[in-house]
Amino acid sequence: xxxxxxxxxxxxxxxxxxxxxxxxxxxxxxxxxxxxxxxxxxxxxxxxxxxxxxxxxxxxxxxxxxxxxxxxxxxxxxxxxxxxxxxxxxxxxxxxxxxxxxxxxxxxxxxxxxxxxxxxxxxxxxxxxxxxxxxxxxxxxxxxxxxxxxxxxxxxxxxxxxxxxxxxxxxxxxxxxxxxxxxxxxxxxxxxxxxxxxxxxxxxxxxxxxxxxxxxxxxxxxxxxxxxxxxxxxxxxxxxxxxxxxxxxxxxxxxxxxxxxxxxxxxxxxxxxxxxxxxxxxxxxxxxxxxxxxxxxxxxxxxxxxxxxxxxxxxxxxxxxxxxxxxxxxxxxxxxxxxxxxxxxxxxxxxxxxxxxxxxxxxxxxxxxxxxxxxxxxxxxxxxxxxxxxxxxxxxxxxxxxxxx
Numbered sequence: 001x002x003x004x005x006x007x008x009x010x011x012x013x014x015x016x017x018x019x020x021x022x023x024x025x026x027x028x029x030x031x032x033x034x035x036x037x038x039x040x041x042x043x044x045x046x047x048x049x050x051x052x053x054x055x056x057x058x059x060x061x062x063x064x065x066x067x068x069x070x071x072x073x074x075x076x077x078x079x080x081x082x083x084x085x086x087x088x089x090x091x092x093x094x095x096x097x098x099x100x101x102x103x104x105x106x107x108x109x110x111x112x113x114x115x116x117x118x119x120x121x122x123x124x125x126x127x128x129x130x131x132x133x134x135x136x137x138x139x140x141x142x143x144x145x146x147x148x149x150x151x152x153x154x155x156x157x158x159x160x161x162x163x164x165x166x167x168x169x170x171x172x173x174x175x176x177x178x179x180x181x182x183x184x185x186x187x188x189x190x191x192x193x194x195x196x197x198x199x200x201x202x203x204x205x206x207x208x209x210x211x212x213x214x215x216x217x218x219x220x221x222x223x224x225x226x227x228x229x230x231x232x233x234x235x236x237x238x239x240x241x242x243x244x245x246x247x248x249x250x251x252x253x254x255x256x257x258x259x260x261x262x263x264x265x266x267x268x269x270x271x272x273x274x275x276x277x278x279x280x281x282x283x284x285x286x287x288x289x290x291x292x293x294x295x296x297x298x299x300x301x302x303x304x305x306x307x308x309x310x311x312x313x314x315x316x317x318x319x320x321x322x323x324x325x326x327x328x329x330x331x332x333x334x335x336x337x338x339x340x341x342x343x344x345x346x347x348x349x350x351x352x353x354x355x356x357x358x359x360x361x362x363x364x365x366x367x368x369x370x371x372x373x374x375x376x377x378x379x380x381x382x383x384x385x386x387x388x389x390x391x392x393x394x395x396x397x398x399x400x401x402x403x404x405x
Contacts, residue, residue: 001024001033001035002019002024005024014026014028014029015027015028015029017032018032021035022034022035022036023035031050034047034049038054038057038060038061038066047073048073048074048075049073049074049080050074050079050080050081051074051080051081051082051083052070052073052074052081052082052083053083053085054067054070054082054083054084054085054086055085055086056085056086056087057084057085057086057094057097058086058087058088058089058092058094058095059086059087059089060094063092063093063094064093067093067097082108084097084108087167087168087176088167088170088176088177089167090167090177091177091364091366093365095177095365095366096364096365096366098110098173098177099338099342099365099366099367100367102173102334102335102338102367103218103335103338103339103367104218104234104236104335105367110173110334112170112172112173112176112334114142114170114171114172115169115170115171116142116143116144116148116171121148121151121152121169122147122148122150122151123147123150123151123154124147124150125146125147125149125150126150129146129150131146131149135149135152135153138171141189141192141193141196142171152165152169155169172188172192172337173334173337173338174188174191174337174338174341175188183344183345184341184342184343184344185317185321185343185344185345185355185356186317186320186321186324186340186341186343186372187341188337188341190321190324190325191324191330191336191337191340191341192337193324194324194328194329194330195329195330195331195332195333195337196332197327197328197329197330198329199226199227199228199327199328199329200226200228201225201226201228201230202225202226203225203226204225204256204257204258205223205224205225205254205255205256205257206223206224206225206256206257206258206260206378206380207221207222207223207224207247207250207254207256207258207259207260207378208221208222208224208260208373208374208375208376208377208378209221209243209247209259209260209261209262209267209270209374209377210262210267210370210371210373210374210377211238211240211243211261211262211265211266211267211270212236212238212266212368212370217236217358217367217368217370218234218235218236218368218370218371219234219235219236219238219243219246219370220232220233220234220370220371220373220374221233221234221246221247221250221374222371222374222375222377222378223254223256223378224375224378224379227323227326227327227328227329228328228329229328229329229330229331229375229378230331231331232331232333232336232371232374232375234335234370234371234374240266240269240270240273241273243266243270244269244270244273244274244277247259247261247270247274248274248277248279251274251279251283256283257283258283258285258380259274259283259284259285260285260287260377260378260380261274261284261285261286261287261377262287262288262289262373262377263286263287263288264288264289264290267286268286271284271286285380287312287316287377287380288312289311289312289313289316289373290311290312290313291311291312292311292312293308293309293310293311293312293314293315294312294315294380295308295309295315295382296308297352306350306351306352307350307351307352307353308351308352308353309352309353310348310352310353310354311354313355313373313376314345314352314353314354314355316376316377316379316380317343317355317372317376318353319376319379319380319381319382320375320376320378320379322382323379330375333371335371336371336372336375339369339370339371339372339373340369340372340375342361342366342367342369342372343355343356343361343369343372344356344360344361
């Protein structure tokens with residue numbers, strides 16, 4: 001700050017009234033700069049700022065309390081600006097701020113800058129340098145060259161682990177918030193690969209609808225054809241009738257073969273209204289996330305059923321994950337990726353898979369994964385068809401060169 005002022009041209013350099021380690025005040029402009037350390041006393045409290053730059057916010061003690069006080073120093077007026085800038089530090093309050101910005105639940109705009117943009121992060125490879133298979137895949141995904149891979153390898157060796165490197169030098173936002181205490185059900189790399197795939201949509205259209213009410217959650221709708229989610233759209237503040245009208249227009253204009261609606265809450269009213277309007281039950285499919293899975297549980301070595309998904313939602317997300325492990329295309333969307341990689345999971349005592357609930361996600365400051373649930377609703381059938389099949393359906397179609405959907 002002081003150095004910048006000292007090197008300004010004479011005709012642009014303002015007169016200084018106070019200059020020390022914390023303040024640079026311009027006596028004739030009635031303005032200045034204040035630099036302070038974030039402490040529990042409340043940095044900047046009682047001040048009035050036109051522009052605020054909060055640095056390394058993820059490492060502030062009791063960020064929620066400090067941030068509540070600091071935000072009040074910037075008036076809601078034209079010409080004011082707040083910049084929150086930080087290295088990630090796991091799944092803490094800063095992560096909550098970031099996710100709310102990604103989900104459009106705050107006034108902040110998320111901006112992520114990968115380390116690959118920095119021209120100085122390069123190293124000349126040695127004569128015996130060979131790129132590993134994992135590094136080659138990373139290079140293809142993110143457009144890295146050999147010099148960048150060599151720099152990355154050296155930096156990982158310096159930091160001691162890939163996890164620390166991912167936190168300090170991420171290539172995407174989900175990687176920045178990597179944490180040994182959190183294990184996402186869908187790994188970020190699967191989503192990144194699917195965002196870069198180019199596959200021609202084909203076959204019947206399947207639509208997934210995850211309704212929300214008038215609160216902070218989004219009503220999200222996903223469109224799927226074959227191995228492609230062609231688009232995902234979200235809207236806030238829709239009531240039951242408005243959501244019904246949106247779905248009815250999609251049915252009229254896009255002519256889907258199946259519309260899968262989560263009826264666990266608000267969705268039951270949307271489902272009933274669409275049926276009342278004359279749409280058939282073969283088109284409008286009620287899906288209860290909390291209901292039982294459709295597929296029977298696998299049989300263990302003793303001949304007894306065990307494992308498998310604990311409920312219908314876990315079953316749909318498992319179907320979606322299975323699809324992403326092959327060739328599958330997702331929209332190139334940061335908000336969708338954030339939803340897909342933010343859901344935790346565990347296994348119950350009987351070995352059944354249970355996904356983290358939306359309520360538990362909110363308790364740790366993470367928005368509801370509405371777009372992720374909408375996409376999962378496009379996977380009511382594991383093989384991608386809009387219609388249920390009996391157990392022998394695919395066995396009957398085992399013909400040479402048959403391409404399974």
